[in-house]
Amino acid sequence: ELKVEQNPLFLSMQEGKNYTIYCNYSTTSDRLYWYRQDPGKSLESLFVLLSNGAVKQEGRLMASLDTKARLSTLHITAAVHDLSATYFCAVDRAETSYDKVIFGPGTSLSVIP
Amino acid sequence: KAGVTQTPRYLIKTRGQQVTLSCSPISGHRSVSWYQQTPGQGLQFLFEYFSETQRNKGNFPGRFSGRQFSNSRSEMNVSTLELGDSALYLCASSLPGANTGELFFGEGSRLTVL
Numbered sequence: 001e002l003k004v005e006q007n008p009l010f011l012s013m014q015e016g017k018n019y020t021i022y023c024n025y026s027t028t029s030d031r032l033y034w035y036r037q038d039p040g041k042s043l044e045s046l047f048v049l050l051s052n053g054a055v056k057q058e059g060r061l062m063a064s065l066d067t068k069a070r071l072s073t074l075h076i077t078a079a080v081h082d083l084s085a086t087y088f089c090a091v092d093r094a095e096t097s098y099d100k101v102i103f104g105p106g107t108s109l110s111v112i113p
Numbered sequence: 114k115a116g117v118t119q120t121p122r123y124l125i126k127t128r129g130q131q132v133t134l135s136c137s138p139i140s141g142h143r144s145v146s147w148y149q150q151t152p153g154q155g156l157q158f159l160f161e162y163f164s165e166t167q168r169n170k171g172n173f174p175g176r177f178s179g180r181q182f183s184n185s186r187s188e189m190n191v192s193t194l195e196l197g198d199s200a201l202y203l204c205a206s207s208l209p210g211a212n213t214g215e216l217f218f219g220e221g222s223r224l225t226v227l
Binding site: 030031033035041042043044045048088090100101102103104105106 | 146148155156158161168169171203205213214215216217218219220221
């Protein structure tokens, strides 16, 4: 059974600081995703990582994927308050020609002045 | 381009009742997935539909069911509601077979069971 873990689950960081969120998954997978959810809102797609060594950056966020280690990281650079949200990683589990996306538990990020 | 639309946004039911939630995917998206989100269990996969066929089903009891229509709109139904069914139900659409598999989520239907 595919399991997706995130570390840490809760993160409080000061503005201007850097930090990394880790996402581990238990079986081989084709694709990895990062989503953001603001309180009371839906999920917004941030990154789609399709291959080993993939790196994507958007603003202060950078995501990377190591399929051999079954690990993805979401790095936050010089955090600002607007980044406060819950971040989910998610993984495809390809079964025959079908797939479904399994989500990690989420990392609740709070950026404080 | 309109996003994923879910109705109703909020609803309150009592135990034993049933509920039907609706989801209209992004135009051109033929795959619809449903997720249940609760503080304790997080995001849990319910089922996925493509071309009116259920392709995958999560580990939920038979009280949870769904269907997809020829226009790709989808509904999910929960019968004999229990208190534990209180949750945010999220629908997501995607382009099946697309290289990315990226999900586009609606705003959700927040169900409260009293």
